[in-house]
Amino acid sequence: MQCLKCGAQNANNASYCSACGNAFAFSEVAAAQVVYKNHAGxxxxxxxxxxxxxxxxxxxxxxxxxxxxxxxxxxxxxxxxxxxxxxxxxxxxxxxxxxxxxxxxxxxxxxxxxxxxxxxxxxxxxxxxxxxxxxxxxxxxxxxxxxxxxxxxxxxxxxxxxxxxxxxxxxxxxxxxxxxx
Known part of the structure; x- marks a missing residue:
């Protein structure tokens, strides 16, 4: 899953971002699994x-x-x-x-x-x-x-x-x- 704050990739079941320490809310975890496929270049x-x-x-x-x-x-x-x-x-x-x-x-x-x-x-x-x-x-x-x-x-x-x-x-x-x- 991708952190909404810094954009770093994290494990899908992570509670905190490994790069910035941002705490993931439940809605962020659910949204991140749906949203972040690939950003169009x-x-x-x-x-x-x-x-x-x-x-x-x-x-x-x-x-x-x-x-x-x-x-x-x-x-x-x-x-x-x-x-x-x-x-x-x-x-x-x-x-x-x-x-x-x-x-x-x-x-x-x-x-x-x-x-x-x-x-x-x-x-x-x-x-x-x-x-x-x-x-x-x-x-x-x-x-x-x-x-x-x-x-x-x-x-x-x-x-x-x-x-x-x-x-x-x-x-x-x-x-x-x-x-x-």
């Missing part, structure tokens, strides 16, 4: 991100096509309001793109599958620190925390390669784990 998580990025790019491309056709139709009709219409369409697309990305990640990661389509393809899931499905509120917090992970040359994402539980900054903030299914 940096490259597996990156691969899932690339798949998700491709899917979202296609969906956003469809939206751009719809907005471009609408704007083009307004311009060719000779309408005097084509420019304000075009600007409102651009702002509408930006809002729709943000909403699409937000809903994609929060709804899929808090669903019964516990994963986006990219994560499903690579056999990884998002859990809370006890191995349970995350709530919509936690998925929402995890999504918005990714802004911090992306700041300063994406160091928050790169952290996943170096932390004991392979957690990125947004995982630490939201108390989530990404593990192999």
């Amino acid at each position: 940096f490259w597996k998580r990156f691969g899932a991100f690339v798949i998700d990025w491709m899917i979202l790019s296609i969906l956003n491309g469809i939206c751009i096509g719809f907005f471009a056709l609408s704007f083009g139709a307004a311009i060719f009709s000779g309408s005097i309001g084509a420019i304000p219409f075009g600007l409102s369409m651009a702002f509408g697309f930006i809002a729709m793109s943000f909403a699409l990305n937000w809903l994609y990640y929060t709804l899929l990661e808090s669903s019964a599958k516990q994963a986006t389509l990219g994560k499903m393809a690579l056999g990884i899931v998002v859990t809370d620190d006890q191995g349970r499905r995350i709530s919509l509120a936690r998925a929402n917090g995890r999504y918005w925390s990714k802004i911090l992970s992306g700041l300063f040359l994406c160091l928050g994402y790169i952290m996943a390669a170096f932390t004991a539980k392979k957690q990125a900054l947004h995982d630490l903030i939201a108390s989530t784990l990404v593990i192999d299914e």
Whole structure:
């Protein structure tokens, strides 16, 4: 079993962590036997991100096509309001793109599958620190925390390669784990 405090491996029937001395509660022992299979590594998580990025790019491309056709139709009709219409369409697309990305990640990661389509393809899931499905509120917090992970040359994402539980900054903030299914 893995210690929830320091991440060290211990015997399944241990009462204390051999590395840090942390006392295991009964719930930790039960959760540790279920949760800690293997933490998904940096490259597996990156691969899932690339798949998700491709899917979202296609969906956003469809939206751009719809907005471009609408704007083009307004311009060719000779309408005097084509420019304000075009600007409102651009702002509408930006809002729709943000909403699409937000809903994609929060709804899929808090669903019964516990994963986006990219994560499903690579056999990884998002859990809370006890191995349970995350709530919509936690998925929402995890999504918005990714802004911090992306700041300063994406160091928050790169952290996943170096932390004991392979957690990125947004995982630490939201108390989530990404593990192999």
